[in-house]
Amino acid sequence: MQKPIQSSGERAYDILRTEKANPLDAIFAPKSVAVIGASEKAGSVGRTLLWNLISNPFGGTVFPVNPKRHSILGIKAYPTIFDVPELVDLAVIATPAPTVPGIIAECVDTGIKGAIILSAGFKEAGAEGIALEQQILEQAHRGKMRIIGPNCLGVMSPRTGLNATFASTMARPGNVGFISQSGALCTAILDWSFRENVGFSAFVSLGSMLDVGWGDLIYYLGDDPHTKSIVIYMESIGNARSFLSAAREVALTKPIIVIKAGRTEAAAKAAASHTGALTGSDEVLDAAFRRCGVLRVNSISDLFDMAEVLAKQPRPKGPRLTILTNAGGPGVLATDALIAAGGEVAPISEETSASLNQLLPAHWSHGNPIDILGDADPQRYTKALEIAVKDPNSDGLLVILTPQAMTDPTQTAEQLKPYAQIAGKPILASWMGGADIAAGEMILNRNHIPTYPYPDTAARIFSYMWQSSYNLRGIYETPVMPVFDSASGIPDRNCVEKIIQIARQAGRTILTEFESKQILAAYGIPVVATCVSKSEDEAVQCAETIGYPVALKLFSEIITHKTDVGGVQLNLKDAEAVRHAYNAIKLSLHDKLQHDPHYSLLSTQHSALFLGVTVQPMVKMAGYELIIGSSLDAQFGPVLLFGTGGQLVEIFHDRAIALPPLNTTLARRIMEQTQIYKALKGVRGRKSVDMDALEQLMVVFSQLVVEQRWIKEIDINPLLASSEQLIALDARIILHEPDVEEDQLPKLAIRPYPTKYVSKWTMKDGTPVTIRPIRPEDEPLMVQFHKTLSEQSVYFRYFHLIKLQSRVAHERLTRICFIDYDREIALVVEYQNPETQTREILAVGRLSKIHGTNEAEFAIVVCDRSQCQGIGTELLQRLLQVSRDEQLSTITADILVDNYAMQKVCEKLGFHIERTDDPTVVKAEIDIKTFHPEN
Structure with missing residues (x-):
């Protein structure tokens, strides 16, 4: 049998994963710590810090550094970091x-890899402080050092005993990773x-985030086996893409809960477009x-309540809660809070109601909340819970107990113990x-x-769950492949x-309505x-060509809101x-x-204010007026908007926001968050809008925003939506200012699909294929791909056999296909059968960055029937080119020692192969600077 071309090195979802040292280990798990600025002065930061380190043994050595003292707190001190005798x-x-x-600079010269800067007086102090930060x-x-701070409280690792802070006490050990930008809040949280009785796996004050930011710490705590959940107090997002x-990636396996200060709208409103205003x-x-x-x-209490409940109970599959209580008042309070927080009261099924009728006294509530009355004993509680939890309409249960004459709180709790994990539903x-x-x-706890x-x-808390x-679920769902009519040249x-x-070139930032609609049409978005x-006669001629009735709208290069200046005339039925x-x-x-006064300022540009009118047919269909738009956010770049449109769009404020790029799943998610969504699906006998087509339109609009970076703001208002069709009646596009250079254009917070890595290629046997990055929509194709792999292919890829059922599990393939x-x-080799037009994946090559480093691992697997066709070499060469584009330094892979074909491919492309501590595995490594693509 021919040796397949495979290697190991995917992400955390793979069974075998090479352990890599994280640069942040120097901060969280040091073997030796130097305290620079250690002091004997009572109440000083330097003294408190040194005392915390030596009074909470972490298994390492502490070296005070102070040029003015020989010893501090009885420990030998050193004048400079150069004088410390150990690394x-x-x-x-x-x-x-x-x-x-x-x-x-001195620390870098001595090889120190981690630093915590507690000192203040940097960017918060003005220009001089900013200059210090840059230095x-x-x-x-220069030394690949990682820094937390400045202007921070420090770092605790309670499980190891490290207390590198100037806080007054050490946190309890536990399973919560806590990160805060506010040092003052850290001390308050510590007291709380x-x-x-809340314990922490890590307790981190980030300060100014000069170097180490949210993304670094989330990755680090995500890899930490002792951290079960991550809670964050955030004041600013910093590097949005990194976060x-x-x-x-981490939220898929560990809950991340955030409290963000400042809910007021601090960003300036963009008056030029509806989207910017919304x-x-x-x-x-x-x-x-x-x-x-x-x-x-x-709230802070919710922050830690959620960390606890998500660690103890399964997440609900829906928003419907069943409330079981022995008193009506608390049940009503719970209902109000549930609905206010976006949850729903679960309807009780007929079967559940019949069973409760047999169990409960005649005067029970006969609805939800289920009031089992004040004389309920433990047996009535447990039997009612047994019935309620089986109701298919319920996604979770809340059991309320108020102490009354017949109540036994302790025995009731004992009876409820077996129901802690039942039917995959949370019990609170x-x-x-x-x-x-x-x-x-x-x-119970x-x-x-x-x-x-x-x-x-x-x-x-249930609503939060x-x-x-x-x-x-938006991450896990498999989207549908968007439809593009490539034969007609769309998008153009x-x-x-x-x-x-x-x-x-004309110095304009505002496109005319006609130009805006041309751009929409170029992407296949239907326009009227x-x-x-440019004259009365031309308007009449256009109207007669189109057919009455028609609408006239102001044609201008300056004014965007035509209705504000009386620039729209509707339902015109004849030439007069x-x-x-x-x-x-x-x-x-x-x-x-x-x-x-507002418009009089434009009078100097009169020639561009009125260029004539546009003539459009009156659309004769009943439908809903929607708005779809995009504007810029200071932190996240381009953002998308969907909601109820029309002239009163700012009055109704029914809209939702999302980040591009979208797929069909994410498009549906943004629509679900609006009130108009319920009407779009059909109400009171009206047919549903074509929701699949609307999802596709949102995906296409998102692609337009992603690709056309010169567009600063864009909205379609209204987009008329009915069961028959979707059509843009009006459009508005604003460009970036003429003095903006291409490298100054805002970047997307989420990197879009890298189209530059899509290209055609021909296998050795002449078969034409497309090599392209993987997409979330590829999950069904990946299922079929795994069915083509032999046991040997699977063994070479994963270092042991994994059953097909495990390899094609939805949760796993979602993580493989829906990547960041x-x-x-991940590059896939796609073949399309010219006769049946069916598509299949023949191979996958994956390049994954290693957290906290500038290195990456690669993995390649080729289906058995397509081996020996040059695919492995081509994929690896392309992955190396990607590495060069991404400015990575080193690429590695672990390869089974008897996988000679993969080793041969690596050697051909310049990799160095060396033995490892495991006699069954060799390591392939290449310095990207030495890689030269084949001609």
Whole structure:
């Protein structure tokens, strides 16, 4: 049998994974620490820091550094870092800001790989502080040093005993990784954690995030086996792409809960477009969190409550909660809180109701909340719970107990213990009262049933759990392949580029309605027929060609909101009406220029204000007016908007926001968050809008925004949607200013599909194929691909056999297909049968960056029947070219020692092959600088 061409090196979802040292280990798991600025002065940061390190043994050595003292706290001190007799892993710096760049330079010279800068006085102090930060970064990059801070509290690793902070106490060890930008909040959280008995796997104060940011720490804690959940106090997002990339990957296995300060809309409104007026930076942040599976909460208690409940209970599959209570009032409170937080009361099925009728007294509530009455004993509670939990309409249960004469809180809790993990539904409890319920509350908590003193809190926590499920489900769902009519030349990018360049060369930033619609049409978005007329006679001629009734709209290179200046005339039924409308638009604009201060400022550009009118047919179909748009956010770049459109769009404020690029799943998600979505699916006898077509249109619109980076703002308002068709009645596009250079254009927060890596190629036997990056829509093709692999192919790829059922599991293939192109690139070799037009994948090559480094691992697997066709060599060569484009330094792979074919391919392309500690495995490695593509 021919040796297949494979290698190992995918991501965490693979069974075998090479352990790699993370640069942040120098900070979180140092073997030696230098305290630079250590002091004997009572109450000083340097003294508190040194005392914390030596009084909480972490298994390493501490070296005080102070040029003025021989010893500090009884420990020998050293004048400089050069005088320390051993290699130091971590330097913790507590000296005045101006001294820090020089200290960092000395640390780099001695080989220190990690530093925590506690000192303040940097960018928060103004220009001088910013200059100091730049000097620090230059020195750190020279030695590949990672830095936390400056202006931070420090870092604790409670499980190992490391306390590199100047906090007054050490955090309890536990399973929560806590990251905060606020040092003051850290100390408050620390005090709170002792009262609430919350423990931490890591406790990190980030400070100014000069170097180490959210993404670095999320990846690090994601790989940490002791961290079960990550909670974050955030003041600013920093590197948005890094955060989103890390959070999306880690949130699939560990919950990430964020509290973000500042919900007010701080971003300036963009008055030139409806979309700009409707999007605020905080709403965009919410959309970003949804996109990567992060849960946002509003209070510190919710932050840790969610960390606890998501570690103890399964996430609900839907928003419907069943409430079981022995008192009506608490049940009503829970219901109000549930609905206010976006949850739903689960309807009780007929079967459930019949079973409860047989169990409960006649006066039970006969609905949800299920009031089992105040005399309920433990047996009534458990039997009612057994019935309610089986109801298919319910996604979770909340059990409320108020101490009454017949109530036994402790015994009821004992009876509920077996239901801690039942039917994949979360079970929450609210034991209300004081000392009488304490024992029962403790029993429930010890058995992984979270308890809350108030039922409204528990209901809100359930809604948060559903939000978390909803966010993650968007990552797991397999989208549908978007439809493009390549035969008709759609999208016509050349047409769009020409329109934009003509406008830019003329110094214009606003495209006319006609130009805007041409761009939409170039991407296959249906637009209403539009005829430009520069005189009354031309308008009449256009109207008669189109057919009455028609609409006339102002044709201008300056004004975007035509209705604001009386620039729209509708339902014109004859030539006379068209002539009258033409002059009415012209007169109305003239009146605005004369009397409205806002428009009078434009009078100097009169020649561009009125260029005539556009004539369009009146669309004779009933439908819904929608708005689809995109504008810029200061933190996340281009963002998308969908909602109820028309003239009152800013009044209704029914809209949702998402980050591009979209696929069909994400397109549906943004629509689901609006009120109009329910109507679009059909109400009161009206047919549903073609939702599949609307999803496709959203995906195409997203692609337009992603590809046409010169577009600053764009909206379609209205997009008329009915069961028969979708059609853009009006469009508005604003370009970036003429003085903006291409390298200054805003970047997307999420890297789009890398089309530059798509190209045709021919196998040795002459078979034409396409090599392209993998897409989320490829999951069905990947299922078929795995069916073509022999046991030997699987063994060479994964180093042991994995059953087909495991390899094609939806959760696994989702992670393989729906990748972050900023973190990894997977190239597939696709063959399309010319007769049947069916597609299949013949091979996959994957390049994955290693967290915290500038290195990557590669993996290649080729289906058995396509081996020996040069595919392995071609894929590896392309992955090396990707590595060069991404400015990576080193590429490695572990290869089974008897996989000679893969080793031969690596050697051919310049890899160095060496033995490892495992006699069955060799390591292939190449310095990208030495790679030279074959001609």
